[in-house]
Amino acid sequence: MTVKRHVLWLKQQPPTADERRYRAAHPRDAAHTLKNSDDILVVVIGPTVAEPLSLAQHISPALDEAMELLIICTPDRVEAMRRSLKLTPFVGPHAHAVSDDEQLHDQIASAVERARRRRRHRDVVRRARSAMDDEPAAPHPSYPGQYARALWSAAPIGLLAVSLPSRHVVNANEAATDLLQTREIDIIGQRLEQLFDTDADRWNWVNKTERDIQPGDTLTCRLSQTRKTHLQLRATSVSDSDPNIVLLLFWDITDRVQYAELQQQLIDTERAARHKAEEASRIRENALAAVAHDLRSPLTTLMTAAQVLDNLGDDNGAAVPVDQLAGSITRATRFMSGMVDDLVEIARIEGGRLNLDCQQIAAGELVADSVALVEADARVRGVTIETPTVDQSAVIYGDRTRLMQLLKNLISNAVKFSPNDQTVDVCAQRLDRDVRLSVIDRGPGIPEDEIPHLFEHFWQRDRSDSRGLGLGLAIVRGIVDAHHGRICVDSIVSEGTSFHVDLPPAPPDDGG
Numbered sequence: 001m002t003v004k005r006h007v008l009w010l011k012q013q014p015p016t017a018d019e020r021r022y023r024a025a026h027p028r029d030a031a032h033t034l035k036n037s038d039d040i041l042v043v044v045i046g047p048t049v050a051e052p053l054s055l056a057q058h059i060s061p062a063l064d065e066a067m068e069l070l071i072i073c074t075p076d077r078v079e080a081m082r083r084s085l086k087l088t089p090f091v092g093p094h095a096h097a098v099s100d101d102e103q104l105h106d107q108i109a110s111a112v113e114r115a116r117r118r119r120r121h122r123d124v125v126r127r128a129r130s131a132m133d134d135e136p137a138a139p140h141p142s143y144p145g146q147y148a149r150a151l152w153s154a155a156p157i158g159l160l161a162v163s164l165p166s167r168h169v170v171n172a173n174e175a176a177t178d179l180l181q182t183r184e185i186d187i188i189g190q191r192l193e194q195l196f197d198t199d200a201d202r203w204n205w206v207n208k209t210e211r212d213i214q215p216g217d218t219l220t221c222r223l224s225q226t227r228k229t230h231l232q233l234r235a236t237s238v239s240d241s242d243p244n245i246v247l248l249l250f251w252d253i254t255d256r257v258q259y260a261e262l263q264q265q266l267i268d269t270e271r272a273a274r275h276k277a278e279e280a281s282r283i284r285e286n287a288l289a290a291v292a293h294d295l296r297s298p299l300t301t302l303m304t305a306a307q308v309l310d311n312l313g314d315d316n317g318a319a320v321p322v323d324q325l326a327g328s329i330t331r332a333t334r335f336m337s338g339m340v341d342d343l344v345e346i347a348r349i350e351g352g353r354l355n356l357d358c359q360q361i362a363a364g365e366l367v368a369d370s371v372a373l374v375e376a377d378a379r380v381r382g383v384t385i386e387t388p389t390v391d392q393s394a395v396i397y398g399d400r401t402r403l404m405q406l407l408k409n410l411i412s413n414a415v416k417f418s419p420n421d422q423t424v425d426v427c428a429q430r431l432d433r434d435v436r437l438s439v440i441d442r443g444p445g446i447p448e449d450e451i452p453h454l455f456e457h458f459w460q461r462d463r464s465d466s467r468g469l470g471l472g473l474a475i476v477r478g479i480v481d482a483h484h485g486r487i488c489v490d491s492i493v494s495e496g497t498s499f500h501v502d503l504p505p506a507p508p509d510d511g512g
Contacts, residue, residue: 011046041115349478363394370407382420414441
């Protein structure tokens with residue numbers, strides 16, 4: 001491509017043989033040369049010019065908006081010059097610093113092509129405006145051209161004239177420059193996907209070569225990644241005589257989008273509150289059903305024992321020994337008392353009223369005392385409790401009574417679901433920072449999809465199971481949380497379940 005007549009090379013010394021491919025001029029003659037030439041597209045300030053930035057400011061008024069200005073520097077000065085150009089006023093939007101390396105002539109050729117493209121778009125706009133201005137005045141105010149000019153200038157929404165199929169902007173009204181917060185010269189020649197934050201593929205609906213534009217075709221997008229302005233766009237054909245030009249209308253819908261987002265937040269909040277209320281209602285209903293179900297059996301036992309004792313006054317030959325009746329009454333009342341204690345305990349946990357008397361506790365003693373509480377019941381069920389791994393030097397910081405309650409619940413649960421002649425292991429060992437208490441059974445195991453429900457209030461795998469309210473593990477979770485600990489569950493169906501509780505050996509650091 002021949003670029004000599006389009007490039008003006010400014011330098012203070014005669015041009016070299018390599019530089020004679022371009023038009024040359026002394027810096028003092030630059031303004032005069034530019035004024036008397038319509039072919040120049042690129043002005044090059046050579047490396048021999050003493051004050052390139054001052055010269056750039058001096059000749060800037062003589063450059064039209066399509067021209068490119070290149071300042072040649074040595075490779076080590078290019079970045080510094082680029083920074084200086086950004087800070088130098090009145091230089092123009094198309095000034096660049098380039099390196100004087102072997103790629104220089106390619107860079108000049110690219111600059112010529114960019115300037116040629118901008119000038120071509122500018123000429124299209126000028127011809128269109130000139131055609132509108134040259135139309136004869138109409139004797140009647142309904143003449144379409146007058147309305148078109150008035151609407152283009154005064155429209156409160158952005159208007160862009162877009163050339164197809166390249167989707168380059170060839171004209172923009174004042175509202176468009178305000179919405180895009182830039183100058184008209186910086187809009188014209190840009191592709192739509194360079195102005196709006198959306199994928200290029202989403203602009204196919206604007207392009208008539210893809211499919212016909214329908215009046216209702218719209219696109220909603222943001223102005224850019226960093227600016228939260230939301231725009232809605234619509235395209236329409238200008239006229240059948242010029243199918244390669246479409247009119248793009250766009251307007252700010254940020255308030256509408258923010259209102260919709262706020263409305264959705266309110267809906268989500270209301271939905272979450274309703275779900276929470278329904279969940280609370282479900283828990284309350286489950287609690288009443290669980291209490292009614294689990295109280296029926298001990299109450300029946302008490303009523304039966306009371307009737308037998310009442311009949312002893314009439315018949316001294318009792319069918320059931322008195323001591324057996326007393327044992328039944330004791331077990332029934334102990335079971336009901338445990339139910340009441342669990343209900344009170346879970347209410348304290350939920351209300352944040354679980355008081356702790358924390359101190360340093362030997363993990364070995366804690367395990368031994370907790371096992372002793374459950375050992376008798378385990379023997380009755382034919383289950384053996386073992387402590388294969390207990391680090392006697394491990395120390396836990398916590399409330400002794402609550403931690404014994406925690407271990408008692410876990411061990412009781414393991415015993416309850418263990419077959420006869422099986423063992424339950426209770427372990428205590430030090431980790432890197434915490435002490436881990438583990439209760440391991442060899443029972444039926446828990447399916448993976450049921451593990452997340454284990455710590456829910458009143459949840460039981462088998463509702464017909466009358467061996468508790470389903471609060472034991474919920475209480476365990478509450479005690480663990482109160483001690484700033486963690487609990488996890490490992491289970492394999494038909495092989496068994498392991499509960500692991502990690503507790504701190506020292507008070508938490510509030511200064512964190």
